[in-house]
Amino acid sequence: MSELYETTGSEKEFLKKYDLTKYERPSVTADILVFTVVPKSKELKLLLIQRGNHPFLNKWALPGGFAAPDESLLDTARRELVEETGVEGVYLEQLYTFSDKGRDPRGWVITTAYIAMVPFEKLNIKSGDDAKNAALVDVIRKNDSWCFKNEDIGLFLQESDIAFDHYRIIDMAIERLRGKLDYTDIAFWFLPNQKNFTMPQLKAIYDTISGNEYERSYFVKTIKNRYGSRLKELGKQVHGVGKPVMHYSYK
Amino acid sequence: MSELYETTGSEKEFLKKYDLTKYERPSVTADILVFTVVPKSKELKLLLIQRGNHPFLNKWALPGGFAAPDESLLDTARRELVEETGVEGVYLEQLYTFSDKGRDPRGWVITTAYIAMVPFEKLNIKSGDDAKNAALVDVIRKNDSWCFKNEDIGLFLQESDIAFDHYRIIDMAIERLRGKLDYTDIAFWFLPNQKNFTMPQLKAIYDTISGNEYERSYFVKTIKNRYGSRLKELGKQVHGVGKPVMHYSYK
């Protein structure tokens, strides 16, 4: 017993004297990929910010920032997301940590990227009107690479317009979204309301992220099969032209 | 053109004056989960190291260490792996970055965990004989949690014997291994020789990682179906009792 106390005591002693700064340390940032889907037009959109500082002045980058002391990187991502977009309470998922030498010309900087899945209705980015110069861009496939455009502000970006290694991050993120689409429920996070949605709405999200069109009857069958126990029918509703739609609640 | 030069120049100026250390920085480590599979006995094994220092003196932890300046975390993991086990040229895959507040009593330390998939034959850990006190432990499921044992040295560990948040890391790693088993080719990395193996060998690896027994004929059919184009038959060989076995080469 006294031995236990002594061990505990000496651990306290140890920690008191321990100096982490004897090792060199990198700077650490969190970057956020704010994805959203517009169901009507079936567009996948991503939030980019034009840099106002060196390095990569005027290039476009992912929102993000340095970690604050004793803050988890998830908290960093969440904080930066609120600061840069005002968006709160969305689903964040860690993507990957990028630490290649030379990825940041300022020095030894590693970053952990987080994917934010945001319903379009929650986002209120007024492109190109504020100091920050944020833009919600359409993610387009062209010549085997990703391009980003926003026709409202006449913006067209390709790989060379993207700062740091952020193009690679974006590429990995889209791959991750597509990969997880069919065996997780990530698509549901893009719904304006998980407690009240329709199959055509959900299908539009699947179509958009996957980049191809699911067959209608097959889609409904599959979803009901996969999530049947977590779905509740809320009743049919008239919605304009066409047959009334069944509304569902998830989870 | 001169404008371009000027911009470049001012970026250089900027970088020269830029001081990353104005932000506080965390310490960063890489931890490695060295997994291996013993096909004969169908055991999943993990390399743990008993700590000889505070904090968590005498508890067991994953091998790992602090990142060195301008080294990628993958390189850190690879370096530590060689230093601690002598193992080279194995497949490493990033698992996750852990950064919760309080995960390390020494202070602000984040870690990126890497999974190493090592053929049993490549590992040569002589348990409990060296200063480092490394042990290759069997990963066992007991009462809905993971336990770790090595009967040669009379070792039995449970969650409370694991240092830091490493139990959580191990838990996530096993889940990752199992999750990726059926839709990636990770199992092949545990083969002693990808260029010459048999289906019973491969099946033992799948059985071990998944924790259940695949049906024989179903297994072979499925694998051939999935990787048919990447498999080459090398011919049958006698191997003791029983029908001669077909040998395959992957990729």
Added chain:
DNA sequence: CGAATAGTGTCTCTCAGACATTATATG
């Protein structure tokens, strides 16, 4: 020959995926 091991064949059931049909709204 019997036990051990590996390979092959068969049968059922489910589900992916394509396609056709029906139902209900608007104008």
Added chain:
DNA sequence: CATATAATGTCTGAGAGACACTATTCG
């Protein structure tokens, strides 16, 4: 009634999964 939209039904082929049978070697 034509059109738009959503839901439902049908058919086929591939594959999951269980089971039985055959083939080859050793003692």
